[in-house]
Amino acid sequence: MVRARDVLQPGNYSTYRNVRAVLFLIVFVDSCLFIGGIIAILNPTEKDDFEIGIFLSILGLVGVVGGIAGLLGRRKVVPLLYVLTVMHMCMLPLGIIMALVLFTGLSDYFMSVEQIRDAEKNPHRLTW
Secondary structure, eight states: OOOHHHHSOHHHHHHHHHHHHHHHHHHHHHHHHHHHHHHHHHSOOSTTHHHHHHHHHHHHHHHHHHHHHHHTTOGGGHHHHHHHHHHHTTSTTHHHHHHHHHHHHHHHHHHHHHHHHHHHHSTTOOOO
């Protein structure tokens, strides 16, 4: 098993680690949003709680799926991650910090994931 620290340069490893931490945070926040939406659907106290619960649960589920796909290194979810990042910017100040990390480091993160995968295929050839 190849460690990311052994494969990546120090600056790239820092970006890789930061983006990965933000993606974990997105999965956590959106799973809480999904659970809150399900609770609002099951126990509506106001007139609009059912509709809001459906909206929150769909939004949370999309965020969890996008965050997990980003953690797995799927490049196809980049537009979804950008939309999720804009959505999370409403959570001041944490959302702004998350957005800055993702907007500046997401492309480097995916390149780092590809370097790690290449190093796992060819363990004798380190990239730097």
